[in-house]
Amino acid sequence: MSRPTTPLPNFAWLLARAHLTRRRTQNVLTVLGIAVGVMVLIAALSLTNGFTRSLVDATLRASPHLSLTAYTPAPPDAKLEQAMRADGRVSALTPFVADKGLLTRPASEGRSAGVDFTTLFGVQPSAAQVLQLPPAESAVLAGLKDNEVMLGSALARSVGAFTGDEVRLLNSGMKRTTLKVAGLFSTGNYLIDSAYAFTNLKTLQTLQGTPNITGYQLRLHNPDDAPAVGDELTRRLPYAAVPWQSMYGTLLDQLALQKKVIAFVVFLIVVVAAFGIANVLTLAVFEKTQEIAILRAIGATRGLITRVFVIEGLLLGFTGLLLGNLLGLAISAYFTVRPFQLPGDLYFITSLPVEVKWSDLLWVNVVGLVTTMLAALIPARRAANVEPAKIIR
Numbered sequence: 488m489s490r491p492t493t494p495l496p497n498f499a500w501l502l503a504r505a506h507l508t509r510r511r512t513q514n515v516l517t518v519l520g521i522a523v524g525v526m527v528l529i530a531a532l533s534l535t536n537g538f539t540r541s542l543v544d545a546t547l548r549a550s551p552h553l554s555l556t557a558y559t560p561a562p563p564d565a566k567l568e569q570a571m572r573a574d575g576r577v578s579a580l581t582p583f584v585a586d587k588g589l590l591t592r593p594a595s596e597g598r599s600a601g602v603d604f605t606t607l608f609g610v611q612p613s614a615a616q617v618l619q620l621p622p623a624e625s626a627v628l629a630g631l632k633d634n635e636v637m638l639g640s641a642l643a644r645s646v647g648a649f650t651g652d653e654v655r656l657l658n659s660g661m662k663r664t665t666l667k668v669a670g671l672f673s674t675g676n677y678l679i680d681s682a683y684a685f686t687n688l689k690t691l692q693t694l695q696g697t698p699n700i701t702g703y704q705l706r707l708h709n710p711d712d713a714p715a716v717g718d719e720l721t722r723r724l725p726y727a728a729v730p731w732q733s734m735y736g737t738l739l740d741q742l743a744l745q746k747k748v749i750a751f752v753v754f755l756i757v758v759v760a761a762f763g764i765a766n767v768l769t770l771a772v773f774e775k776t777q778e779i780a781i782l783r784a785i786g787a788t789r790g791l792i793t794r795v796f797v798i799e800g801l802l803l804g805f806t807g808l809l810l811g812n813l814l815g816l817a818i819s820a821y822f823t824v825r826p827f828q829l830p831g832d833l834y835f836i837t838s839l840p841v842e843v844k845w846s847d848l849l850w851v852n853v854v855g856l857v858t859t860m861l862a863a864l865i866p867a868r869r870a871a872n873v874e875p876a877k878i879i880r
Contacts, residue, residue, distance in 0.1 A: 570720055
């Protein structure tokens with residue numbers, strides 16, 4: 488005599504729902520645990536992405552995408568300039584002279600003397616197109632006259648010199664000159680704002696007593712092209728290519744490592760919450776042992792019993808993931824409108840924006856769903872292995 492057939496998928500679904508409705512408090516706590524873990528993971532990744540993007544953007548405001556530095560200072564290279572202007576990937580370029588020096592501001596009535604070291608760049612007006620300063624600051628940079636200097640905002644505070652003041656410069660060649668502060672610039676990157684200063688090209692060449700230049704600074708349409716453009720332009724010329732990725736390579740590596748560490752640590756929260764599903768389902772298996780034995784006795788297969796508990800686990804996990812995504816995106820939206828304000832001397836940037844990447848959301852949800860499924864399989868297999876004869880007897 489054949490056993491009656493049962494619509495197994497529908498039966499497994501109905502049985503799973505019936506189990507979940509009987510233990511609402513535990514299920515709600517399990518869902519909230521997963522949701523909180525996913526929420527924190529999405530928010531942490533979004534804040535890390537925002538930190539990385541903000542720091543790179545702030546860095547590139549006062550730094551070129553690519554620097555071509557001569558092995559020995561030399562006059563401007565017409566052949567190289569022609570090649571750079573002919574390259575469609577280059578949007579702007581400027582020759583520059585680099586030097587280091589000591590800036591001092593004499594004491595005056597009500598103010599003590601100020602002093603600090605600086606990295607000084609002598610540039611042409613075209614530097615305003617190479618750098619990404621705000622319009623008012625770009626205008627000051629493009630209009631620098633002889634013996635005028637533009638200071639980073641943090642450097643100006645350190646020296647105590649502001650627009651209209653005079654400062655004294657002692658350069659690396661032990662030559663002195665007096666410069667008038669034409670204006671200040673602020674990138675948001677404290678390391679740059681506290682160290683960089685700009686003059687026009689002639690001022691620094693006169694101070695060094697040479698018409699030579701250090702090299703060229705370039706801005707590209709796509710900053711990621713900097714290594715390839717540098718290699719092609721300097722292949723047969725006595726110049727060293729320094730793309731921004733090399734100049735700030737350590738910073739980029741640290742940021743990438745930071746994101747991985749944060750993601751791993753926070754993901755452990757999701758794992759712990761997901762195994763709360765295993766606890767709930769294990770308890771359900773213990774309580775429903777006789778019911779499972781009866782189902783097995785009347786013809787329910789091991790596969791059916793396994794599906795019942797896997798469906799329960801997936802429902803809990805999917806609900807937790809959905810709620811966690813909504814909460815994580817809500818927190819990210821809040822911090823987009825009201826970003827964290829940071830002390831620039833400690834974190835190098837003054838605010839912490841948020842950047843949500845869909846690739847991050849995808850892997851968070853995939854990994855979270857896989858984790859919850861694995862957590863559900865443990866008690867599901869235990870339920871499927873119940874021997875009806877032993878329990879009923």
